[in-house]
Amino acid sequence: MNIYLDVCCYSRPFDDQIQDKIRLETEAILSILNKAVNSEYSINKSSATDYEISKINNENKKILVQTLYNSVLSKPLVYEDSINRRALLLAKYNIKYLDALHISYCEYHVIDYMLTTDKILINAAKRSNSKLRVINPVHFIMEVLQ
Secondary structure, eight states, rough: EEEEEEEHHHHHHOTTTEEEEEEHHHHHHHHHHHHHHHHSSEEEEEEHHHHHTTTTTTHHHHHHHHHHHHOOOOOOOOOHHHHHHHHHGGGGTTTTHHHHHHHHHHHTTSEEEEOSSSSHHHHHHHHTTTTSEOOOOOHHHHHTTT
16 A cells, blocks of 8 residues: 655654644554554655655754654655646645645555645545545544554
């Protein structure tokens, strides 16, 4: 199974864990990454993820996120011009360009699931004409483990 995590997933373990929702998402993400280490899932990365991590303002958090991101054995997705064209179309559904780029990478490379903790993105992806499953990591665990 091919999975793509957006930057909010890599960032979640370094967010304040006081809220139950954040703690549950963190546990789900770490479980998914652990399964990838055991070759149960294949994690994919893109230059859009690299760029977005480089833009994290908090330098300490950026280092932590980058370290986690680099620790994951993953397959880099190749950029093609059609990915940008598709991202521009997806942006018309009120999806931020960088988020649209993540979706477009996943569509082009036929990724099974894109994981995000961004509810606005999940809802916008549903409204778009994307066939990609954009889903919260907790829901992913519940769906896949059924």
